[in-house]
Amino acid sequence: MKKIITVLILIFAIFLVGCSNKKLDNNISNSNLTVHFIDVKQGDSTLIISPDNKTMLIDAGDNSQGENIKNYLKKLNINKIDVLVGTHPDADHIGGLDYIINNFEINSFYMPRKSHNTKTFKDVLIAAKNKGLTIKEAKYGVKFKLGNYVKCEILNPVKKYGNDNNLWSAVIKTTYNNKSFLFTGDAEFKNEEDMIKSGANLKSDVLKLGHHGSSTSTSEKFLKIVNPDVAVISCKYKNKYGHPHKETLKLLKKYNIPLYRTDEQGNIVFYCDGNKIWTDKKPGTYNYYGNK
Ligand SMILES: [Zn+2]
Structure with a gap:
């Protein structure tokens, strides 16, 4: 016994x-891809971590946000950024990039070929130069992999766009098996038209709306072609531009697309196993906080 x-x-x-x-x-x-829309107030900063722990950071908010983003990454034990992207030379996207370049090991650095006569832009160039980083051109047709499982494709700038910084926005489609995310920087209607004409496959499950939900981005035609299950807007609560604009909010409501927004919800994280996408947060509202 x-x-x-x-x-x-x-x-x-x-x-x-x-x-x-x-x-x-x-x-x-x-085994998940994770996408973090970091709350950087009025600006953009998106962190993508592949299932095999490769990292991409798209934009770094304005000059005040570098440290916030650094702390966010350090909490996740990230010391190296495999792909760093500055979508276009506006301060609310590249402001914190010099601080990030100075504080992390960077593997590749992409920006569109558009310069800007500001101290913020020069600071980024100096930080990259001091680190020995060459800037790779972000433009339509550039493809790269983030680790072994995640594919990235740059869909804009389709061509040269003159003086308007927003039009030069690097737009990146990130795909993990059957699911895709589309990060649009501050791309405008004109870019959306050009991307549609380019014949690129724009269908994506999550769409980060262009230009913080401005009424000059996200045409109905573009939204229908991307056909996202989820929309995301990155902006500051009650910002002076009135982002996101009424027209954009109305459009999302019309198509019943759940909206996640950093102004209401702070940092937002999506998880993706290649077949489905989920988040711990409930969608935000379609409320307009501007005064127009
Ligand atoms: Zn912006």
Whole structure:
């Protein structure tokens, strides 16, 4: 009898060890893509982490946000950015980039070929130069992989756009198996038209709306072609531009597209296993906070 009990205890102990190992394995092999829309007030900063832990940071908010973004990344134990992107030379996108370049190991750095006569822009160039980073051109047709499983494709600028910074916005489609995210910087109607004409496959499950939900971006035609399940807007609560604009909010409501917005919800994280996308947060409202 004693022997039987000993054997049973032994079997139970082996079972327990098996369970705890399994738990450990699950923790080690994180098989999800995660996309973090970091709350940088009025601006953009999006962190993408591939299932094999490669990192891409698209934009870094304005000059005041570098440290906030650094702290966010450090909390996730990130010391290296595999792909850094400055979508276009406006301060609310590239302001914090010099600080990020100075504080992290950077592998590749992409920006469109558009210069800007501001200290903020020069600071980015100086930081890149001091680090020995060459700037790769972000333009239509550029493709790269983020780790072994995630594909990235730059869809804009389709051509040269003169003096308007927004029109030069690098637009990036990121795909993990059957699911895609579209990050549009501050791309405008004209870019949307050009991307549609380019014949690129724009269909995406999550759309980060162009230009903080401005009425000069996200045409109905573009929205219908992208056909997202979820929309995201990055902006400051009650910002002086009135972003997101009424027209954009109305359009999202018309198509019943759940809207996530950093002005209401702070940092927003999406998880994707290649077949489905989920988040811990409930969608935000379609409320307009401007005064027009
Ligand atoms: Zn912007």
